[in-house]
Amino acid sequence: MRTNRFSNALLAILSAMLLNSLPAQAQDMPTVNLVIRNGHFVPAILEVPANTKFRLVIKNEGPGAEEFESVELRKEKVLAPGVTSFLIFQPLKPGTYKFFGDFHPETAQGQMVAK
Secondary structure, X not given: OHHHHHHHHHHHHHHHHHHHHHHXXXXXXXXXXXXXXXXXXXXXXXXXXXXXXXXXXXXXXXXXXXXXXXXXXXXXXXXXXXXXXXXXXXXXXXXXXXXXXXXOOOOOXXXXXXX
């Protein structure tokens, strides 16, 4: 029983240490912003750092739901109107990657350029 309490206390301490280190790591990560407005991505061309893990913050300012999707990048995120969310990208090789929105496929088109 005493060993069990010690194990639980140790687990709690280690968990707290891990959780306290996560925000610092996230704050150090480059952030790129993208807005979805009236079925369009703003900006339509995003420049992101190549070979660097980064966060993409997406805000849907439109009146309806919209999606960020990229087959090449294997990422997708559906956002309700007025919602802001994010995706974490592992380091990308230099190049251009297309993304789109399923709810407005004719206008919600964009490119991510890793430099």
